[in-house]
Amino acid sequence: MNAGWFPIDVAYHTPMDHIAKLFYNRNHSECGDALGRYSAEVSLTGIYKAFVMIANPQYLMRRGTTMMSTYYKPCKIEIQESGAKRVVLHITSFPIISKVFE
Numbered sequence: 001m002n003a004g005w006f007p008i009d010v011a012y013h014t015p016m017d018h019i020a021k022l023f024y025n026r027n028h029s030e031c032g033d034a035l036g037r038y039s040a041e042v043s044l045t046g047i048y049k050a051f052v053m054i055a056n057p058q059y060l061m062r063r064g065t066t067m068m069s070t071y072y073k074p075c076k077i078e079i080q081e082s083g084a085k086r087v088v089l090h091i092t093s094f095p096i097i098s099k100v101f102e
Contacts, residue, residue, distance in 0.1 A: 008072070009096050016100040028099030035100070061087040 020031035044052055052060065058079075065077040074093045081088035091097065 012101065013096060013098045017098065020100055028102075032100045032102065057085065057087050058082050061089060065089065 016031065016035070017028075020026055020028045024031040024034070040052075061079060061082075065079065068077055069075045072095060074095065076091075076093035078090045078092060079087060080090040091102070
């Protein structure tokens, strides 16, 4: 059995592009937002949900940049701006980027 990862274009970009075309009138931003909401609803339960509710956005984004670098190689994400209720990330290295993923 192969324990390797699936290619990101086949496993993510192509299906998401089709979903954006079929259900979101080619609005990749809206499609990505809906995917993020759904992912959070399904995966953030119990203690994880409570943690996300009380943690500040800066901490979550710092952890997110570390997690992304673990899952995707090469991947480099920097925090460009950080404010009280706002964090702007800058992706400087990523295997294949798309509007839905962004």
